[in-house]
Structures are given as C-alpha cells and as structure tokens.
Amino acid sequence: MTEDKNYLEMDLLRFTTAGSVDDGKSTLVGRLFHDTKSIFEDQFEAIERSSKQHGDEHVNLALLTDGLRAEREQGITIDVAYRYFATPKRKFIIADTPGHIQYTRNMVTGASTANLALILVDARKGVIEQTKRHAFIADLLGIKHVAVCINKMDLVDYEQGPYEQVLKDFGDFASRLDNVTELTFVPISALKGDNVVERSENMPWYKGPSLLYHLETVYVGSDANHVDARFPVQWVIRPHSDEHHDFRGFAGRVAGGVFKPGDEVTVLPSGFSTRIKKILMAEKELEEAYNPLSVTVTLEDEIDVSRGDMLVKPNNQPKVDQNLDAMLCWFSSSKKLAAGSKYLLRHTTKDVQAIVTEVLYKVDVNTLHKVEDDHEFGMNDIGRVTLRVSQPLFFDTYRRNRNTGSFILVDPFTNETLAAGMMR
Template identity: 75%
Template sequence: MDLLRFTTAGSVDDGKSTLIGRLLYDSKSIFEDQLEAMEESSKRRGDEHVNLALLTDGLKAEREQGITIDVAYRYFATPKRKFIIADTPGHIQYTRNMVTGASTANLAIILIDARKGVIEQTKRHAFIANLLRIQHLVVAVNKMDLVDYSEEVYESIIKDFRSFASRLDNIVGITAIPISALNGDNVVDKSESMPWYEGPSLLYHLENVYVGGDENHVDARFPVQWVIRPMSDEWHDFRGYAGRVAGGVFKPGDEVTVLPSGFNTRVKAIHSPEGERSEAFAPQSVCLTLTDEIDLSRGDMLVKANNPPKVSQDIEAMVCWFSNKPMANRAKLILRHTTKETKAIVQEVKYHVDINTLHKIEGVDSFTMNDIGRISLRTAEPLLHDSYRRNRSTGSFILIDPGTNETVAAGMIV
C-alpha cells in the first residue's frame, strides 16, 4: 500500500484536532481503551459531547486552552492506503510549528469556520502550503451545522478562497468539501444534511488522491548517508553506499557520476532489506554497490551525467526563522543539506513577506521568530543542490546555531 502524508491547518477553534479525532473514530482506527479514556476525560471536563480533540491534543496547556501548540503525528490505515497525519497549530505565534509539520506533507487540509469565512490565518496557511510546494489542497468548510448547512454560505467561502489562491503559483488541485467534524458530516460518510453537495467525503478523497507525480523521477539524486563495510566472512569484500533516493531512478548498469569528485562509474547492484532490486526510485532507502573502488563517503552524491545538480557556494533561499533569538547581521551558522553539513554566513537579507497581503517588505536586515523571507547565503563548501521547486529533498536545508546546536531556520532554495 502507498503512503499519504497530510497536514491540517486552520485558525484557532476551527476544529482541526476534532476533525482528526473524527477521522480516526469513524474509520475505527482507535482502541477501546483510548475511547474510554477520552469519554472519561470529556465527562471530567464537563464537555457536552465526547471531545475528539483530546486524541491529538496531549499537552496539558493544549487541553487547558483548547488550542494546538505542538505538532502531533497520528498514524492510521484503511484497506486502500496508509496515512500519517500532522496536526499542526493554527495560531500565528506557532507558524514555525506548522512549517515543520507541513514540510513532508503531500496534501494539506485547510479548515475554514463556516461562520467566519476566509480570514487572515486562512491566507497565511495557504501561503505556507504554497511555499512548501504542497500541490494538493483540501478546503474543508467546517461547522456547517452552525450555519444550517447553507449552500450559499459554502459557495461564498469557496469563491473567496479561490480568488486568493489564484495569486499563488504552485497549488495543482483544490478540492472543496463542506463538513461538520463534530457530527461527522462528509468526514468518513456522506452527509444526509447536505444533499446539494455531490462531491466525495473527506476520507474517500484522501484514499484516492493521486500523489505519485509529486516526486521528481527525472533528475537522479542519491545522497550517501553511510558506507557499509560488514567485515564478515560472508561479506568479506562488500562495500555498499546506503541512503535514500532523493530523485530519479537507478538501475544496475546505469552510469553514474560521483560528486564532488567527478569520477564516473556504474551501479553494480541495488540491495534492500527484501533482497536485490531491479531498480530504486524516490523515496526508497537502499544500498548501492559500484563496479569501481572509489573514495566516497557521507555527504557525497551519486547523479547521472545528463542532468547534474547545481554546484555553488552562493545560495538564494526562502527561510522561515524558528528561533526566539533574532538573526544577527551576517550571522555565522551551520547549514545541513541532505547528508552534508557545512559552515555558512548570511550575506544579505533581501526581504520579508507579509503573509497576509503577499507584499515584500524590503529594507530589513534581520529575522525574528516566525518571519518568512528571502536571504543570500555563502557556504564554506560547494552545495550540490536543485531548486526547491524542482526537488524538495535536494532543495531544502536547515540552519543550526553552532553555539547552542539549536535549529534556527528552515530554508528552501530558490
């Protein structure tokens, strides 16, 4: 079965955690003891209904305030597909948490409260989904039960959202679904209260949306994570290179180039826990053996000569600043890109983005927490990279404070 990673986004009290709880509950993906604990906790809190949000909101502060603060991951499966859900916070001061949770997602569910319509937070989350190249959006208009399941309200909200989304450049598909997470309308089963809606339920769409085209299967990229030398009698001369395919397809016999050295060789065999493979493609984790003995280690990359990555020490990128401590002018940081780590210095802050208006704010020289904008970096060693638009794996990096070892920013190469 294939795997779909998706994230939820929406303003405070739009019902993200309740929606995930409803998905898990109605698809029979929670255990009886979890349900009993949730019912008991709901009674103790004086809630009128079983509070499904308690399935994902585990922090004490989250339960007290009724908001999501940290990213919560939940796993479930149906006969058609496996799912990993990232329940991300909607509050403006936790933008960095949303960026973290959405960075690996194939699809984003953006919740809109039917009573409030499209608000600034909705635009913020759509912009972040666009920035992170999430190509599939589900616009879930929640709390339809509080507007008497009105088709006019729903159509007006979707029209407003599509008007804003038309200014974004990446989103491939927008699917709009009217739901009530509290009552379960159109979440797992089709709602009888909205006969005017003829589209799929949310779960049906999640099971059937095609995300196979999201990976780059053209540009062959294999960052080496580890050199495997068993030193055993059975595998006496074995030398394999383990890692995750970041793009393209590799087959035994393929001619490959080792970067940054530039040596050429061929793939001898592809090994996996299931045995030898006839091919490997993104995002599979495999071990490659080569026909020639070459000095190759962690941080190097195997590519095909017909479409090599860019090699440069000067990087232009969009970044989201994570740290409480503002970025110093010409900050010296550690940059981690695929399996490579190198020192970097911030040469210039180009602009910040006002997420609500999409306007560029120029004349700034620093970043504070949750700011998003464009910077120029100079690295100590050349990076083997693609643009984030072309390949999310080889086009992304994180910045680390060398003094505290704190991850201070996530970056997407322009």
C-alpha cells in the same frame, strides 16, 4: 485473506491539518478517527473521564490529540502531534498542527513531509487572513494538494451560498500559489459528520466526494521527483569479515530520479564516473531504485566516495554552488537572524558552514506582501535571503525536488535548529 493482501498493498498519505482556533480542527480529526473506528475503547473512556474532570459538557475529542500535561491544563495544542489511521484503501499519517502559539513554525514543520494540506474554514466567517496564511505556507512547503473544508455547514442551514463564497474568495487568491496543482472544496460538518466519511443528504447541491473518499483516492504517486537522479551517500558499508572482504557499499535513500544496475553515474564533488554494479536491499538485488527507497549501491570501479557525496547521472547534474538563494523560515525564539553570523547548514547528508549574506525581503504572512525595508528576522518570520557556504553544495530548487532543495540552519553554540530553508 483478501483483507491482508490489501493491507500489504496499501499506500500512504501524509497530510497536515490547518485551521484557526475555533474552526473545529480537533473535532474533525476526532470525527475521522471515530467514524473510521480508529479510536479504541480505552482511549475513548480515558478522554471521557478527563472531559468530565475538566467540566466539559461533551466528550472533548480534542483531548485525543492534546497529549501533554501543559496542553490539557491550558486547553491548547503546543506541538505538532502525529496521528495514524487506516481505511481498507490507505494508511494515513496526520501532522496535526496547533492553531495559535508558534503557529508558523509548527505548520512549516508539519507541512514539510506532507503530500496534502487540509485547511479548515468556518462557513460563517468565510476566507479570512489566516486561511490565506495557511494556504501560503502549504504552497511554500511544496504541497501540491490542498483540500479546503468549509466546516460548520450545519450552522448555515446547509446552504450553498457560504460555500460558493469561499470558492470565489479562495479562487481569487489561488492564482498566487505556485506549487498547488489540485485544489478541492468540501462542505462539511465535523460535529454532525456531514460529508466527512459519508456523503451527506443535507447538501444535495454538492456533487463532489466526501472528505474521506477524497483522502483515500487523491493521486500522489507523481509528487516525488522521478526525473533527476540524485543519491546522497549516507554511510559507507565496509564489512570487516573474510567473506565480504572486498565489499564496499554506499548506503543512502534515493532523493530523486531512478537508478538501475549498469547506469553510468558521476560522483560529486570529485567528478569521477563509473557504473552501478548492484543495487541492494540487504541480500536482495533490486532492478531499480527510486525515492523514497533506502538502498545500498555498489560500483564497478573503486573510487573514493564518502558521506556527503552525491551520485548523479552525467547528463543530468544538480546545481553546484557556494552561493545560495533561498526562502527561510526562522524558528528560534531566543535568537534572531543576524547577517554575517556563522551557522551550521545541513543539506541532504552534508554539513557545511554558512553565512547569511543578505536579507532580500520578508513576507508579511497575513497580507502576503513583500516587506523590503524590515530586515529583522525573528521567530515565525519568513523571507528570502542569500547565503554563502564553506563548500559547494549540490542542489536543485525546492520546487523541483524537496529532498535536494531543503536545508536547516543550526546554531553552532546551542545546537538548536534555528531555521529551515528552501532553495530557489
């Protein structure tokens, strides 16, 4: 029974993987799965069969992650794939993002829900432009933990030199990262398995943990905001039954801070204040609620609250503004950003109209320089813009809270998701 007890107490680590085409990312994911016994026999046989069919010499572990027909035909990864594995300590969700096509867009997507970014570097090549781009995006998306895997150590005779070089080159550049608080370097060979699951005897000079041990133990408990109480109302529960005639519950997912029964809360935008009567999870009454729990809140007074409103604490309120300053990542391949065009903007559970008023600068993701004279914004471009919205939003900076600091832009004609934004 101890095993089961562990399972119920296990926590979750979401991480994203980044690397350029030949860094061995798929091999590493395949290795993690293989060595934690997360590949099933029929899966393995299936990729063995198709490896042969495709004329590959070895079992191509990349086929495990490349599921779509077009991906297999072209031998590339098109879209973010989500993968799952568990060890007795933790459950893992990997957002595996492709190395080339629509690169930025996919990595931004994968990173948006990740606690940790795993960046691969080829030991023979060291830190290259792409490495910096990966780190920049991880940092931009508010990832606090970055694990740099110096891969293919077997091809540099397991020597310390190339590893130290990466540490030095990355270190010079790391001072420019705002959000990353923990940076770890692990020398590995995904192909041979060195330092992936078990510590390798081939690199006695390396004193740190294996990659898996690091993933199992990295502390992410304090990543969520438990300070600024924010509860965006998602849905109002009004049962049409005699038994619950007077019940009015406000359903939602806590976006920040901690709420307890008896707490005084202010409803935005109306500004009315009341107290929390109960916090419910179905029939169960909770003593407190915090991110990322989904709960239902009842209030002492009958006041008007609907979807898109936000419950906060009177002494800790978010910014309320119609003018926004944000970093924007553009996703659409068919449309470019046009200042003055109207978009739909979704923020927490609220939809408003938005106009991009100004492009302040674009970031060259390869050099990380600000480009101030080029305001054309197309697919995979990242930059800083100002927007004006049709109603005030209640928000925090993205850096302070990912849930109340993020938004998407939607095309009102095609309904396509055009861009992702992060409040500054």
